[in-house]
Amino acid sequence: MYSNETVLGQAGAHPKERNTRELVWPEEGLQTIPDWVYTDQSVYDREVERIFHGPSWNFVGLEAEVSEPGDYKRSYVGPTPVVVTRAEDGSINVFENRCRHRGAEFCRSPRGNAKELVCPYHQWSYDLKGNLQGVPFKRGVNKMGGMPKDFRNEEHGLRKLRVAVLHGVIFASFSDSVEPIESYLGEEMLVDFETVFKDRKLKVLGHYRNELPGNWKLYFENLRDPYHATLLHAFLVNFGLVVAGSKSVMAVDPIGRHGSMGSAKPENLSFVLDSATAAEMRSFTEGTSLEDPRLIEYVREFESTWTVTMQTLWPNLVVQRELNTMGVRHIIPNGPHSMIMVWTMFGYEGDSEEMQRHRLRQGNLMGPSGFLGVEDNEAIRFVQEGLRRSPTDQAVLKLGGDTEGSDTTLITESAIRSMYRYYRETMDF
Amino acid sequence: MKIDFEHFSTRVDEPASFRELRLEIEEFHHEYCNSLDSGRVMEWPDYFTADALYRITAKENAAAGMPVGLVYCEGRGMLRDRAKAVAETLMHAPRYLLHSVTNTRVISSAEGRIMAQSNYLLYQTLVEGPTTLLQAGRYFDTFVREAGRLKLKVRECVYDTELIANDIVYPV
Numbered sequence: 132m133y134s135n136e137t138v139l140g141q142a143g144a145h146p147k148e149r150n151t152r153e154l155v156w157p158e159e160g161l162q163t164i165p166d167w168v169y170t171d172q173s174v175y176d177r178e179v180e181r182i183f184h185g186p187s188w189n190f191v192g193l194e195a196e197v198s199e200p201g202d203y204k205r206s207y208v209g210p211t212p213v214v215v216t217r218a219e220d221g222s223i224n225v226f227e228n229r230c231r232h233r234g235a236e237f238c239r240s241p242r243g244n245a246k247e248l249v250c251p252y253h254q255w256s257y258d259l260k261g262n263l264q265g266v267p268f269k270r271g272v273n274k275m276g277g278m279p280k281d282f283r284n285e286e287h288g289l290r291k292l293r294v295a296v297l298h299g300v301i302f303a304s305f306s307d308s309v310e311p312i313e314s315y316l317g318e319e320m321l322v323d324f325e326t327v328f329k330d331r332k333l334k335v336l337g338h339y340r341n342e343l344p345g346n347w348k349l350y351f352e353n354l355r356d357p358y359h360a361t362l363l364h365a366f367l368v369n370f371g372l373v374v375a376g377s378k379s380v381m382a383v384d385p386i387g388r389h390g391s392m393g394s395a396k397p398e399n400l401s402f403v404l405d406s407a408t409a410a411e412m413r414s415f416t417e418g419t420s421l422e423d424p425r426l427i428e429y430v431r432e433f434e435s436t437w438t439v440t441m442q443t444l445w446p447n448l449v450v451q452r453e454l455n456t457m458g459v460r461h462i463i464p465n466g467p468h469s470m471i472m473v474w475t476m477f478g479y480e481g482d483s484e485e486m487q488r489h490r491l492r493q494g495n496l497m498g499p500s501g502f503l504g505v506e507d508n509e510a511i512r513f514v515q516e517g518l519r520r521s522p523t524d525q526a527v528l529k530l531g532g533d534t535e536g537s538d539t540t541l542i543t544e545s546a547i548r549s550m551y552r553y554y555r556e557t558m559d560f
Numbered sequence: 561m562k563i564d565f566e567h568f569s570t571r572v573d574e575p576a577s578f579r580e581l582r583l584e585i586e587e588f589h590h591e592y593c594n595s596l597d598s599g600r601v602m603e604w605p606d607y608f609t610a611d612a613l614y615r616i617t618a619k620e621n622a623a624a625g626m627p628v629g630l631v632y633c634e635g636r637g638m639l640r641d642r643a644k645a646v647a648e649t650l651m652h653a654p655r656y657l658l659h660s661v662t663n664t665r666v667i668s669s670a671e672g673r674i675m676a677q678s679n680y681l682l683y684q685t686l687v688e689g690p691t692t693l694l695q696a697g698r699y700f701d702t703f704v705r706e707a708g709r710l711k712l713k714v715r716e717c718v719y720d721t722e723l724i725a726n727d728i729v730y731p732v
Contacts, residue, residue, distance in 0.1 A: 337617065506652070
């Protein structure tokens with residue numbers, strides 16, 4: 132939790148961080164969120180058990196990252212390290228990154244290619260599907276020592292997870308009961324998902340990683356919060372990318388756990404903002420223009436109403452289609468006060484050199500140095516610090532009244548209320 | 561773009577032959593870092609040529625020949641847009657930044673292009689927080705001269721600190 136380690140406000144400096152309260156949801160129901168949801172260790176522990184290790188599909192990588200037999204990469208399901216491999220038969224496999232012998236997290240390279248995986252401590256070796264192959268000195272030496280006669284390799288393989296691959300995106304689950312990935316995502320969410328991934332060969336452009344000093348749910352909420360778009364993000368407003376009142380949608384799936392925020396960039400960039408709306412937006416500075424406007428150009432390459440879709444697929448995946456710059460963000464929860472985010476940026480095989488460079492230039496909008504990305508990360512830090520250090524202990528979630536579900540106005544918190552309805556059911560709050 | 565690590569990492573047999581040039585480049589680093597560390601981010605684009613390339617990327621990307629950049633700017637126009645956004649509109653908590661640039665090596669100087677490499681340490685201090693090492697990395701630079709003065713035609717900041725502490729707000 133290193134970026135949260137302040138001098139003033141050290142972890143544990145305020146009583147709210149200890150598990151000293153009853154976890155009872157306040158009477159305001161979905162029009163509030165109690166702080167303990169973000170700060171309490173026992174809540175986090177229950178989330179790992181019921182959500183990340185429960186009946187959910189967790190993003191772990193892209194097929195394009197493990198494209199050849201023998202390719203592997205390190206990944207995470209919740210906070211649990213796993214290894215993702217492509218076996219010789221082409222299958223994708225995911226298993227715990229934990230040697231079955233004495234527990235070593237043995238796969239240390241972020242990615243690579245190998246014919247087998249070997250734990251360096253006692254050289255137990257596993258095939259690319261996680262099956263135990265070799266145990267040195269299994270039969271002892273000079274008829275002394277070794278494993279008992281009834282020791283079976285088949286009983287001592289790496290713990291395997293269930294795998295689902297959908298349009299080149301790899302998901303894993305600890306659960307035997309979670310529904311197939313298509314029904315898990317649902318029809319509505321599949322539309323925007325397929326726009327990005329279906330019948331496309333991805334070309335990985337690279338990665339970023341950052342540690343956000345905030346609870347993992349704050350990131351989901353941020354992308355279910357169309358309200359902040361024109362208020363926090365001066366860049367969106369000043370350059371006409373999103374304007375309060377422009378065509379947009381905040382869609383959620385029927386049970387509220389997945390969401391997709393879509394907006395359509397106005398064709399004509401010389402928009403006129405009415406003075407009443409302009410007055411509401413402190414971030415708006417009239418008359419700004421980019422020296423290099425290529426940054427915000429949109430090349431029409433998708434059959435979609437939206438020029439931007441930001442999907443949040445429960446519990447750990449963000450799919451970014453921001454004009455022509457695309458990526459996935461893998462959220463790794465790291466205790467109640469921290470999350471790790473691994474970004475994989477991509478284009479498509481067949482992109483011209485000019486198109487690829489356009490995507491790279493446009494990538495400046497997002498990410499840990501992004502014109503939009505920085506501001507969300509800063510806001511999340513502010514929220515977590517505020518929650519940890521104040522006696523006031525609940526949020527106000529009244530925008531849009533008590534509505535839930537999808538909406539076409541930006542000025543609503545209906546999607547966040549839906550998310551917490553689902554959350555409360557899953558967690559028994 | 562691919563960094564020619566072979567070229568940059570090859571041992572320089574006669575570093576003394578580049579001694580004056582190295583001094584000049586170190587002086588360039590001192591002015592560049594002073595502009596940023598003093599909060600004069602609008603001066604930052606002036607250190608570059610009009611057609612410059614500036615990229616900040618993790619070592620894992622550079623080593624694999626991946627083109628993505630945390631920051632990726634083609635041309636001084638993009639640098640100015642970034643400087644302006646950071647200076648005027650980007651919402652962020654106040655902070656101090658301090659560069660330490662060391663280990664400057666001049667790799668080659670030929671046909672008007674000077675290739676040099678340096679280490680950098682970037683320290684960040686947030687309000688009421690400790691000073692932390694935000695980023696440790698290396699500059700892979702290509703300099704040219706404009707009116708006799710050194711300017712950056714290419715600067716690639718390749719960082720070891722792959723797990724970024726939240727965000728990198730200011731140019732590196």
